[in-house]
Amino acid sequence: MKTRRTFLKTACKPIVLAAFGITVIEACSSEETPDNYLSGSQNENDNKAPLEIDLSDGKFSDLKDIGGWMNYTSENLLLVRISDSEIRAFNNSCPHQGTRDKWSFDGSDFECGQHGNTYSNSCGGSLRCYITKLDGTILTINF
Numbered sequence: 001m002k003t004r005r006t007f008l009k010t011a012c013k014p015i016v017l018a019a020f021g022i023t024v025i026e027a028c029s030s031e032e033t034p035d036n037y038l039s040g041s042q043n044e045n046d047n048k049a050p051l052e053i054d055l056s057d058g059k060f061s062d063l064k065d066i067g068g069w070m071n072y073t074s075e076n077l078l079l080v081r082i083s084d085s086e087i088r089a090f091n092n093s094c095p096h097q098g099t100r101d102k103w104s105f106d107g108s109d110f111e112c113g114q115h116g117n118t119y120s121n122s123c124g125g126s127l128r129c130y131i132t133k134l135d136g137t138i139l140t141i142n143f
Contacts, residue, residue: 045091045130045143051075053139055087063087069105077130077141078103078110080121088121089141091128095119 053072055063060079062070069080071092078090092100094112102113109118110127123129131142 045076048143050143051141053141054137055139056137067107071101071103073101076100078105078127079139080105082121085134087132087134087139088123089130089132089139090121091130093128095126 053060060070062068063079063081066081066083069078071077072079073092076092078092079087080090081087090110092103094100094102094114094117096112096115096117099112099114104111104113105121109120111118119125119127133140133142
């Protein structure tokens with residue numbers, strides 16, 4: 001068993017502080033930090049081969065109409081139809097705390113249900129945006 005001093009040196013600081021009753025508050029991200037857009041930071045999709053999606057598959061029916069969107073959780077993507085010829089793809093990890101499965105969309109902004117943070121559906125915002133190409137019913141996403 002570790003000694004108290006060894007434990008305190010190696011334990012995660014927020015856990016140790018919480019044990020002593022000291023709360024740690026993380027700052028919320030804002031739309032003013034667009035460094036996630038095709039940035040050099042590493043994530044699970046970096047260096048991944050392009051993904052091809054056949055939009056005629058019924059599970060993508062929400063993307064048929066302009067403004068339609070879906071959280072494609074199996075590929076960690078938020079998808080939104082912008083026009084007849086454009087679908088945007090974003091990493092579905094909330095920049096605030098990484099939540100992936102609590103998204104809603106109001107037609108222009110994604111909202112993370114974890115803390116209510118909102119992010120624009122533009123590729124210049126805080127959500128990491130990927131290059132897409134729509135050819136008929138085939139959507140190709142380049143990571």
